[in-house]
Each structure stands twice: as C-alpha cells, then as structure tokens.
C-alpha cells in the first residue's frame with residue numbers, strides 16, 4: 001500500500017477560523033482561531049470533548065456554516081467564494097441518521113446518487129459497489145428500519161460516497177455503536193483511504209477511536225487547537241511511559257508531587273484528582289524509587305503502577321486537565 005505523500009499539497013487548509021454563536025451576554029465563542037492542514041489520502045481526526053468546536057469546524061469546511069473570520073480551502077476551492085465546487089468534491093455524514101427507514105439500503109443509495117445528478121444505470125452500479133465495499137449485500141434489499149445500528153451507520157457513510165468525493169466528513173461516526181460495529185466501521189473507512197485515495201476527516205470524543213483511526217490528529221479544546229500530529233508521535237513526545245500513584249488523601253498531593261519530581265529520570269508530574277502521573281523515560285526503573293521515596297515520607301497509597309503513554313496523557317499535557325474530567329464537565333459519555 002502506498003504511504004500518504006505528505007509532500008503533496010494539503011487537501012484542506014484552514015486558517016485562523018473564528019465563529020461566535022449569539023450576541024451579547026449569551027454569545028458563545030465556538031472557534032477562537034483554528035488553523036490546520038490535512039494531507040491527502042489520510043484519516044484526519046479532530047478529537048475533543050463535547051462543545052470543543054469540532055462540529056462547527058466541519059460545518060464550515062463543508063459549507064454548511066460561515067466563519068466570522070478566517071479562510072478555508074477544501075480540495076482546492078475556497079469555502080466562501082466557491083461553495084458549489086467544494087460541495088461537488090466532498091461528502092458529509094452528520095451525527096444524525098440520513099437514510100430513509102422506509103426504503104431499502106439499495107434504494108437509499110440509488111436515491112442519494114440520483115440526487116447528485118448521477119444517471120439511473122450508473123447509480124445502480126455505484127449502489128452495488130458500495131453495498132459490497134461496506135459488507136451490506138445481505139440486507140441490501142430489506143427495509144433499513146429492520147437493520148442493526150451498525151449496518152445503518154455504514155449505510156449513512158456509504159451514502160456520503162455515492163459521487164466519489166475527494167474528502168469525506170464524518171461527524172461523530174460511531175457514537176452509540178457497540179464495540180464490534182465500531183471496529184468494523186473503522187476497518188472499512190481505513191480501507192477506503194488506502195485503496196481510493198479518499199481523505200476522511202472525522203470528529204470524535206472517543207480517545208481510542210482517534211488513536212486507532214487517525215494518521216493525523218488535531219486535539220481541540222474550547223475552540224482552540226491544543227496539539228496536532230500523528231498519535232504515535234504525540235505520545236512519544238511526552239517523553240516515555242508513566243508511573244501512576246494513587247493517593248489516599250489530596251492533602252498529600254503537594255508533597256508527593258514534589259518528591260516524584262525530584263526523582264532521576266522523571267520528566268514531569270501531573271495531577272488528576274487523587275492520581276499523580278510521573279512521566280519518565282524509564283518508568284519501570286523509576287517505580288521502585290518512587291515507592292521508596294513515598295514510603296520514607298510516610299505518604300499512604302491506595303495503589304501504584306505503570307502505564308504506557310496514552311492519548312489521555314497527551315490531552316492532559318496539552319489541555320492541562322484530564323480528558324475524562326473535561327468531558328464529564330460538558331456532560332458527555334466517554335468510552336472506557
């Protein structure tokens with residue numbers, strides 16, 4: 001499989017996008033100057049808790065909304081000056097189901113294609129091709145209201161592809177799906193980018209989804225980009241794995257944190273409630289020293305252990321708070 005050519009022109013270029021909803025005391029600043037580029041033929045994930053500004057960004061890029069300021073180009077066309085050209089080259093799958101439950105899968109795909117101006121024969125061919133690519137041939141001619149949630153979601157995604165777009169936007173594609181259906185959808189989407197050169201931009205608040213799917217990741221928080229890069233590089237940049245220490249009392253957090261910070265090999269220490277996480281190049285080597293130091297200082301522990309660097313750690317480092325906590329504040333459900 002060819003690797004994405006990162007030297008190629010980006011297929012999306014967003015520059016300093018801002019957007020405020022409402023006015024006066026009720027104004028919500030959804031985007032505060034977001035800039036990024038997406039290389040062609042990749043899966044690009046925007047990760048952030050509810051309300052971070054992901055959907056607003058995708059709506060601007062897919063011409064469904066206008067920014068207050070800033071510019072964006074998608075597939076070589078300007079979203080404000082050439083919206084029709086952008087719409088020709090993109091597919092958009094929203095958070096809500098877009099299929100007709102009283103029609104079959106094949107009929108839904110045919111209708112989407114016909115609405116895009118594709119002739120009847122070509123539409124039938126495209127429908128058959130997509131049903132095969134998404135593993136939906138078996139239920140194809142049953143009413144979609146009888147399909148499982150996973151099948152219905154796949155159909156939504158397939159409907160975004162009837163006109164062979166260059167870029168496909170997927171807004172929270174797997175919310176509400178069971179783990180098996182999520183894994184299947186990830187595999188299908190990844191295969192599409194590898195075989196057809198399609199670029200997929202997806203928004204998600206699932207850390208594991210971003211980690212597994214994304215060639216490139218944009219972490220968004222409160223309308224701003226807090227980090228960008230490929231997930232493996234972002235984790236590697238943290239400087240290694242983590243020693244985790246669970247305290248009995250928050251009263252000890254200051255003293256325990258200072259002790260851990262002084263240990264040789266520790267890069268930095270973060271606190272998340274009763275848990276302290278010390279990032280270290282050789283976390284396994286640091287763990288015994290950490291336990292000894294805390295025991296000498298008579299700081300009681302609920303537990304201690306090692307964990308590999310995760311996107312949770314990346315988020316904590318760059319957003320300055322734990323992902324779960326920030327997502328809970330916004331009232332979201334976050335995958336375990």
Ligand SMILES: Nc1ncnc2c1ncn2[C@@H]1O[C@H](COP(=O)(O)OP(=O)(O)OP(=O)(O)O)[C@@H](O)[C@H]1O
Nearest residue numbers: 021022028030048049050051052053054055056057
């Ligand atoms: N039409 C609207 N009117 C008023 N406020 C809005 C509107 N759309 C979004 N917002 C607000 O803008 C902010 C960003 O919302 P946005 O939907 O872009 O976030 P998100 O990261 O996609 O979150 P979610 O996962 O919940 O969709 C939020 O505070 C949201 O309440």
